[in-house]
Amino acid sequence: MGTKTSILILDDEPIVIKRLKPSLEKKGYEVEAFTDSREALARVQEQAFDIVVTDLKMEGIDGMQFLEAVKETSPETEVIVITGFATMETARESFRKGVSDFLAKPFKLGEIVEAIAKAEAEQKKKRG
Amino acid sequence: MMESANIHVNRLPDWIQRAFKSRKAIRGAHSALVGRFQRFQEILSLNNQILQHIADANNKLSGDYVFDQRYVHTSSKNIIGLVEKLVYTLDALAPGKYRTLRTVFTRIQTEIEQELSGHQTKVSTTFVINYNKISHNSMDEVGAKSANLAKVHSDLGLKIPRGFALTASAYHAFMTVNSLEPMITGIYKDWKAEKISLNKASATIQSRIQSCSLPAKLEHELNSAVNSLIQGRRPLIALRSSAWHEDRQHSFAGQYKTVLNIPAAEVRDAYRKVLASLYSENAMVYRHEQGYREHEVAMPVACQEMIDASVSGVLYTRDPSMPERDTLIMNATWGLGLPLVSGEAGADRFTVSRGTSLKITSIHVARKKTALRLNMKGGTRIENIEPRMQSRACLSIKQVLEVAEAGVMIENAFRQPHDIEFAFDELGQLFILQARPLALRPSRVVKAKDLAEILSNRAILLKEQGEIAQRGIASGPVFVIESKEDLDSFPDGAVLVAKTASPVLAKVLSRAAALLTDVGMVTGHLATVAREFRVPSILNCGNVSTLLSSGQSVTVDAEDNIVYEGIVPELRDYALTEEPIEETYEYRLLRRVLKKIEPLRLVEPFGENFTPEDCHSLHDITRFVHEKAVEELIRGTLYRGRAAKRAPRLDWHIPLDLFLIDIGGGLQPGAGNRITPKEIISTPMKAILRGIAVPGAWDSKPMSVDFTSFMSSLTRTTTPELAKTGFSGQNLAVLSSRYVNLSLRLGYHFTMIDSYASERVDDNYIYFRFFGGVTDAKRRSRRAQFLADSLALNDFRVELQGDLVIGRLKGMEERILMNRLFLLGVMISFTRQLDLRMINDNDVSRFVEKFKTIVEESDGHKNQHFDLG
Numbered sequence: 003m004g005t006k007t008s009i010l011i012l013d014d015e016p017i018v019i020k021r022l023k024p025s026l027e028k029k030g031y032e033v034e035a036f037t038d039s040r041e042a043l044a045r046v047q048e049q050a051f052d053i054v055v056t057d058l059k060m061e062g063i064d065g066m067q068f069l070e071a072v073k074e075t076s077p078e079t080e081v082i083v084i085t086g087f088a089t090m091e092t093a094r095e096s097f098r099k100g101v102s103d104f105l106a107k108p109f110k111l112g113e114i115v116e117a118i119a120k121a122e123a124e125q126k127k128k129r130g
Numbered sequence: 131m132m133e134s135a136n137i138h139v140n141r142l143p144d145w146i147q148r149a150f151k152s153r154k155a156i157r158g159a160h161s162a163l164v165g166r167f168q169r170f171q172e173i174l175s176l177n178n179q180i181l182q183h184i185a186d187a188n189n190k191l192s193g194d195y196v197f198d199q200r201y202v203h204t205s206s207k208n209i210i211g212l213v214e215k216l217v218y219t220l221d222a223l224a225p226g227k228y229r230t231l232r233t234v235f236t237r238i239q240t241e242i243e244q245e246l247s248g249h250q251t252k253v254s255t256t257f258v259i260n261y262n263k264i265s266h267n268s269m270d271e272v273g274a275k276s277a278n279l280a281k282v283h284s285d286l287g288l289k290i291p292r293g294f295a296l297t298a299s300a301y302h303a304f305m306t307v308n309s310l311e312p313m314i315t316g317i318y319k320d321w322k323a324e325k326i327s328l329n330k331a332s333a334t335i336q337s338r339i340q341s342c343s344l345p346a347k348l349e350h351e352l353n354s355a356v357n358s359l360i361q362g363r364r365p366l367i368a369l370r371s372s373a374w375h376e377d378r379q380h381s382f383a384g385q386y387k388t389v390l391n392i393p394a395a396e397v398r399d400a401y402r403k404v405l406a407s408l409y410s411e412n413a414m415v416y417r418h419e420q421g422y423r424e425h426e427v428a429m430p431v432a433c434q435e436m437i438d439a440s441v442s443g444v445l446y447t448r449d450p451s452m453p454e455r456d457t458l459i460m461n462a463t464w465g466l467g468l469p470l471v472s473g474e475a476g477a478d479r480f481t482v483s484r485g486t487s488l489k490i491t492s493i494h495v496a497r498k499k500t501a502l503r504l505n506m507k508g509g510t511r512i513e514n515i516e517p518r519m520q521s522r523a524c525l526s527i528k529q530v531l532e533v534a535e536a537g538v539m540i541e542n543a544f545r546q547p548h549d550i551e552f553a554f555d556e557l558g559q560l561f562i563l564q565a566r567p568l569a570l571r572p573s574r575v576v577k578a579k580d581l582a583e584i585l586s587n588r589a590i591l592l593k594e595q596g597e598i599a600q601r602g603i604a605s606g607p608v609f610v611i612e613s614k615e616d617l618d619s620f621p622d623g624a625v626l627v628a629k630t631a632s633p634v635l636a637k638v639l640s641r642a643a644a645l646l647t648d649v650g651m652v653t654g655h656l657a658t659v660a661r662e663f664r665v666p667s668i669l670n671c672g673n674v675s676t677l678l679s680s681g682q683s684v685t686v687d688a689e690d691n692i693v694y695e696g697i698v699p700e701l702r703d704y705a706l707t708e709e710p711i712e713e714t715y716e717y718r719l720l721r722r723v724l725k726k727i728e729p730l731r732l733v734e735p736f737g738e739n740f741t742p743e744d745c746h747s748l749h750d751i752t753r754f755v756h757e758k759a760v761e762e763l764i765r766g767t768l769y770r771g772r773a774a775k776r777a778p779r780l781d782w783h784i785p786l787d788l789f790l791i792d793i794g795g796g797l798q799p800g801a802g803n804r805i806t807p808k809e810i811i812s813t814p815m816k817a818i819l820r821g822i823a824v825p826g827a828w829d830s831k832p833m834s835v836d837f838t839s840f841m842s843s844l845t846r847t848t849t850p851e852l853a854k855t856g857f858s859g860q861n862l863a864v865l866s867s868r869y870v871n872l873s874l875r876l877g878y879h880f881t882m883i884d885s886y887a888s889e890r891v892d893d894n895y896i897y898f899r900f901f902g903g904v905t906d907a908k909r910r911s912r913r914a915q916f917l918a919d920s921l922a923l924n925d926f927r928v929e930l931q932g933d934l935v936i937g938r939l940k941g942m943e944e945r946i947l948m949n950r951l952f953l954l955g956v957m958i959s960f961t962r963q964l965d966l967r968m969i970n971d972n973d974v975s976r977f978v979e980k981f982k983t984i985v986e987e988s989d990g991h992k993n994q995h996f997d998l999g
Contacts, residue, residue, distance in 0.1 A: 013198075015198035015199060015200070015716075017196075017197075017198050017199070017714055017715070017716045018196055018198055020714065021196045022196065025689065027579045027581075027582070028581050028582060028585075028689070028690065028704075029582060029690065030582030030583070030586070032579075086198060086200040086201060086204070107196065107197060107198060107200070107201060108190060108195045108196060108197030108198075108201050109195065109196055110194050110195055110196075111194060111195075111196060111689075112194070112598075112691075114196070
């Protein structure tokens with residue numbers, strides 16, 4: 003089991019979780035999903051995930067803060083941003099904060115799977 | 131993807147402005163026209179953007195996208211915004227003339243916004259729909275239970291009880307007239323804030339509903355429907371809930387009320403009881419847990435005659451505890467089915483396996499001492515069964531197989547295991563009383579997590595080679611379609627494999643487990659059909675038709691784009707328990723909103739129904755504005771000073787009925803009211819006309835050698851249908867020496883060409899748009915496919931979305947551009963007959979090939995010297 007890539011998904015829209023979780027599990031990933039950013043934050047502080055997929059605009063702690071916190075606690079984690087408010091600005095800021103990919107909603111399932119595979123490969127390279 | 135729909139038509143190009151400035155003499159006279167033309171251009175541009183936005187939104191229904199509520203909101207608002215601009219622009223072009231359009235727009239806008247904000251909009255004033263009038267489109271009005279039952283009869287030919295549906299509108303009218311909604315909202319609030327108990331909330335709402343009276347119109351319609359139902363028959367009636375979503379994936383089975391065996395006089399009370407059951411404790415909790423919003427609640431009701439059953443039963447088309455086994459389970463007893471459903475009576479149990487044929491695998495006969503029978507005077511009575519019948523199987527072998535066969539048909543048609551209530555009457559006729567999806571227990575089935583490992587050990591035949599047109603998972607034997615005749619022998623539940631995504635396949639698609647093709651577009655017609663029937667489909671796989679052979683078993687995973695060898699039971703069972711995306715709130719919301727945006731009903735510009743009041747969707751408004759904009763420009767006030775009020779018209783042997791507006795050097799100076807082709811200077815316009823005039827393309831006059839064989843297939847006969855395909859409208863070309871904007875309506879085809887051609891390669895472009903409609907969908911899609919393929923072969927960048935074909939060409943040499951315009955002309959000319967001629971799908975590729983030849987040949991004689999006559 004330990005060989006599986008672990009993924010945490012955070013999005014306050016339940017539909018996104020509902021779609022992504024089973025699809026990624028079927029691909030063989032270990033997936034945990036949250037709609038509440040506080041809970042997600044508590045979880046990443048408990049355990050380092052290989053990949054984090056997060057929305058940007060949310061109630062409470064927003065995505066930017068969340069991904070900063072993730073990068074701070076576990077710099078090795080690859081972060082993928084998914085957002086319905088994609089602007090050049092937010093994209094740039096995300097990349098500056100070390101995000102590995104940035105997807106605008108709506109996206110195809112295939113696109114996120116690809117982004118995750120890319121992030122995985124990137125991580126492997128870094129880890130050597 | 132949305133990359134500015136057409137950069138060129140959204141403003142008056144600089145060069146036109148320049149042309150006007152340089153021609154001082156006509157500046158004054160034309161300044162008004164420039165303004166009008168500019169607005170016209172704006173309308174065209176908005177029109178394109180709207181059509182693309184709509185097609186985009188529809189595409190999201192394929193199941194392959196992850197979208198959230200925000201998307202539904204923003205995309206609807208974008209479309210609303212564009213249509214609003216469109217309505218304003220038309221008003222600027224024809225001030226005050228179409229004032230009611232604004233009102234209609236506002237109404238539709240409000241309806242969409244209500245949908246988005248979660249307020250139910252009133253649907254219609256139809257309160258009663260007879261079972262034989264229920265169609266696929268009535269789902270929202272009659273609810274799933276009635277819609278499914280009607281389908282069982284209309285599509286599968288199985289017998290169902292006579293009856294009618296009390297609609298969602300009837301429910302809404304009942305709630306509105308009695309002011310129940312605010313009361314319910316208040317109680318819900320208190321319940322969710324835990325101020326009152328669930329028990330109290332439910333009881334209060336239910337007793338209020340039961341004390342209300344029916345709206346007068348509803349009462350009247352209900353009475354007469356009941357009267358015609360019981361006429362000369364046994365006067366007993368059953369009322370069943372047919373609530374929204376009740377019988378779809380979220381099976382609310384047992385949550386709502388069914389009232390059986392009541393006389394006509396009690397129907398109203400029973401109706402209220404069924405409505406009230408919408409707020410039973412269980413139902414309230416269930417909806418709350420499943421994330422249903424209260425505004426998504428409505429209770430259509432099914433009203434049926436009671437069948438005087440000699441035997442009744444329940445069939446599960448899969449064993450819920452072991453869905454992986456191909457077993458049907460049937461319970462049956464003497465008389466009515468109620469004791470069976472409530473578990474009170476002893477019942478015989480039959481199991482049937484379905485391999486290549488149906489086989490009874492076990493019979494367990496129970497002792498059945500009593501039976502529930504209909505009482506002729508109303509109500510029911512318990513009857514003692516005579517001893518020798520008590521231990522006899524209540525169904526014969528033949529009857530068991532008859533029921534099982536019906537069950538398999540139903541499961542195939544609905545693509546889900548089903549829970550079916552049935553009865554045999556005294557004459558031995560089988561009736562299907564109810565059919566609903568069977569909720570399978572996911573605990574018995576492999577979890578997504580463990581699937582990955584199982585799947586990694588399976589042999590893969592095809593991986594990520596094609597494009598997913600409809601998500602889903604299915605397995606079955608392959609059936610490769612080689613010729614049209616093969617379709618007749620296509621077996622139910624097979625995996626349909628074909629070279630092209632031909633619309634001909636639509637005929638059998640609903641019976642197919644899955645669809646795989648070598649070529650084909652996910653935006654094409656067949657893909658739309660696949661989505662309608664939710665057939666898992668992967669198109670454009672390259673070589674699947676040679677890779678797979680008939681009879682071979684495969685499992686198609688149109689989620690991860692993989693085809694596995696053999697049946698993968700774990701994957702199939704996983705699919706059986708998966709919640710379809712179609713059942714999520716966001717998907718339902720998008721579908722509802724699109725209903726007010728997408729359907730195009732306004733198609734006949736000369737019909738008396740072509741008015742603002744007849745616009746029912748934003749698409750209708752868009753269509754209306756486009757038509758009127760063309761009309762306004764033709765009518766042009768500019769020409770008021772002259773003898774004629776209208777723009778000059780083309781005088782030609784081809785009855786194009788084309789008005790010409792010159793905005794700078796497009797026509798010979800001094801040209802009059804009738805323009806001959808020779809008086810046209812505009813080079814792009816001339817190129818198009820030459821194409822249209824190519825011998826044989828327009829009509830069946832003697833034709834040049836190259837074209838004979840090709841065109842003869844197009845012009846063999848003249849049918850009445852063909853007679854309708856002439857240019858039937860006001861067609862308009864706005865010209866300058868190097869520019870043309872052509873809007874043509876031809877039968878039901880709408881073509882737009884916008885082009886500028888000069889020696890400056892960078893300025894040159896062609897924008898071509900074709901939009902069809904109304905005719906038979908298969909031909910329509912062949913036509914669109916033909917256009918798309920031909921355009922692509924001729925360097926156009928092509929987008930094909932349903933009926934909409936858009937081709938763009940930029941930065942080409944003038945010589946090449948002229949040739950392409952010529953081609954578009956030929957295309958316009960014979961597309962008007964194409965629908966009639968494209969009898970089968972091979973025609974598409976044949977026409978495309980022939981077109982290629984024409985290009986090559988006409989390239990040879992550079993200037994296409996056909997006489998414009």
